[in-house]
Amino acid sequence: MTIDADQVPVRVQELRPEEPAPTTRCRILATAEQFFRDIGYQKTTVADIAKTLRMSPANVYRFFESKKAINEAVVERVTREVEALIAGIAVAPGLSADQRIAEIIRELHRDCIERCSDNPRIHEMVEAAMSESWDACRHHIDRIGKALERVVTEGVRSGEFQVEDPATTAACLHVAITRYCHPVLVSQYSNAPAPPIDAMIAFLLRALHGPAERS
């Protein structure tokens, strides 16, 4: 990202002087997210965001080197919520490994469905992030994968699950629920047939409990 020389020096007086940098970053992102919800990430300009915050665009660029960096950070903001929920389920006391897997899959599905219906423009941005493999999106998939792996590993340790390779098993589980959690499939292919999520969860849990003795 290059900035024209005449855009610099930054009009620093527009920053609230007492405000720490992380707070400014946070205000920029909250404003960006609101714009993205209202008019979409593609139509939103850095100038829009700056104007709302009574900053110069160059000042915004002190915190985010490009519009793309803002897009990435908003996707991260949006996906962090469900990640926190899922990380919580992965370690919540009093749940069996079965229950943790079931809850995680239900939450991922619910999150995707809700965003698609309640915030279509944000959903559209997450779709683009998937299709263009933005860093924020890859990290999100990784973090969900890690939470699943943790639960599978714990389930093996407690004797509830019987699988040889928890990491590969968790990856298979993750990819098996694509139809229920992939932003594009949920929004654009919702008419494709799929069993109810609870039937799918029951099916997948059978794979985790390991094969019966062959007759």
Place this chain on the structure above:
Amino acid sequence: MTIDADQVPVRVQELRPEEPAPTTRCRILATAEQFFRDIGYQKTTVADIAKTLRMSPANVYRFFESKKAINEAVVERVTREVEALIAGIAVAPGLSADQRIAEIIRELHRDCIERCSDNPRIHEMVEAAMSESWDACRHHIDRIGKALERVVTEGVRSGEFQVEDPATTAACLHVAITRYCHPVLVSQYSNAPAPPIDAMIAFLLRALHGPAERS
């Protein structure tokens, strides 16, 4: 589909007089498919197809009521090949139910990957058929689902699989392989992580063999 009155009467002399109607339909589809491969289904016109076959467009419309009907029939032609292969695997002698499931999944994956790389314009049409839920596409998914259901039902009958509801189990199995067989995921999201197909097959077969005794 309406045809202008001055396009009718059809120039019947252009048909080979001895040719039965199914053969003409077949020649129209073969020509359409070739155009779709070369320039894509969207740029191909009924006039292009008619001209190549030395027919009038109105004559083509005697066999297919619209361009959309030709599109549908070409998708059916294209998908019938893998369907026949899979129907064959479902009943081939000397295979266990495990082997049938594994082979069917591998063939579906291979078919999708190959079409995507070798015939990108045909693949694009299948993608559109999925996204717009064309009849030909829904029927294709149904037929694959039926083949899977047949193998699961047979596997239960032979004692190889232990599942309570073969139809629902087959539907879960089918939806679990979405990442490997959905034209859009294979072509546009191929960078999303996925375990090797053989690891996925092993995982899914565990679900079909039923849960081990709980410890």
